[in-house]
Amino acid sequence: MDIAFGDRINVITGDNGLGKSFLLEVAWWALTRTWASSAALPNKGEERNATLGYRIAGRGGDIRDDVAYNPRRQAWIHGPGRPPIPGFIVYARVDGSFAVMDPARNDPPQESDDDLFTFRRRPTAFFFEPNDVWSGLKIDGVDLCNGLIADWRVWQLENSPEFRALTQALLVLSPDPSERLEPGEPRRIDLLDSRDIPTLRMPYGDVPVTHASAGVRRILALAYLLVWAWHEHREASELLGEAPSDRVTLLIDEVEAHLHPRWQRVILPAVLDALVGLGAPPDSQLICVTHSPLVLASLESHWKEGHDRLFTLDLRSGNGSAPQPELRQIPWRTRGDVNSWLTSEIFDLGQARSREAEEVIDRARKIMRRPGQDPAAITELVQELARYLPETDPLLARLDALASGTADPS
DSSP states (O other), X not given: OOOOXXXXXXXXXXXXXXXXXXXXXXXXXXXXXXXXXXXXXXXXTOGGGOEEEEEXXXXXXXXXXXXXXXXXXXXXXXXXXXXXXXXXXXXXXXXXXXXXXXXXXXXXXXXXXXXXXXXXXXXSSEEEOHHHHHHOEEETTEEEEOOHHHHHHHHHHHXXXXXXXXXXXXXXXXXXXXXXXXXXXXXOOOTTOOSOBOEXXXXXXXXXXXXXXXXXXXXXHXXXXXXXXXXXXXXXXXXXXXXXXXXXXEEESSTTTXXXXXXXXXXXXXXHHHHHHXXXXXXXXXEEXXXXXXXXXXXXXXXXXXXXXXXXXXXXXXXXXXXEEEEEEEOOOOOSSHHHHHTSTTTOOSSSSOHXXXXXXXXXXXXXXXXXXXXXXXXXXXXXXXXXXXTTOHHHHHHHHXXXXXXXXX
């Protein structure tokens, strides 16, 4: 399987279980030499022939590697030496965890490098479990991140640039102008918790962020991680006397998870705007997975041919072999509405309706193509269709005419 990403927006679609998240995991691995969770494993019996190859294009030249699987070591073996890190990378996983590769603060793993022992070893990457995002991340007793609750409270108290960046990111990522994500006043909510918890200002009052809905919490976590990671990267770059990274890659799995349709139709353009608002390079790359036709419809006015790419995974079989996932790049075409996306080759639905309605409509259309049907059977079908179609639907009127014998023979 081969995939060649575009340099801006990349969207991967397809049925469950075919490998969309796997492609994100491998993309993260190619960029960082680490696995965000369990490593990919070859099929049994194919360990000695399994390879993962990649090419990363950059202003300083291309990075290429073909990595073989070593069955004895149960690992993918890179060549020796410290590899270049291709920019600043954030991976938002569907379970609420995150992975961050900061070229100023992280050191990817390598097979051999003697000078590693001359300075304090840096983490290969920062891996956040869902609770770490909210309550902080420690490695070997060192506080690497204070977490959303503590940082938000301090940033707000100081009215720091980070708080202003967070406020702006939340505004950009809001689902609607009438439903803005706006910080309220922190407050104590638990007798046994000494923390003041940040709140969101809602029409019905301030709501603690820990009590927000799943969709809101996912966007809060994404906004916070982007603000925190980019701020820390700039601070570390200044300490090193280096310029911040000129390349940002953002990976998002199931970008629509927990989000209302009103939110789904704005989320990806909003993410791009949020990155620009943080001061990230304007040519940031986004690689995301989605099951939502609304997410695709939201990109119709933002799509750039030559820079953006759409992929789908399907289960294909041929020559009597077992079905295998097949990855295809789909030419972009503006479809105008969500129903057209649902019935396209991306989602493969025959009708933008329930499966039962689709089956009944298919039967009705076959009857209409075969004259001389029993009027009683047609009347029964009309009654069944009435459960799924509005009474003004022309298909019902046509079948009524067939049952009564008044239909136009043409």
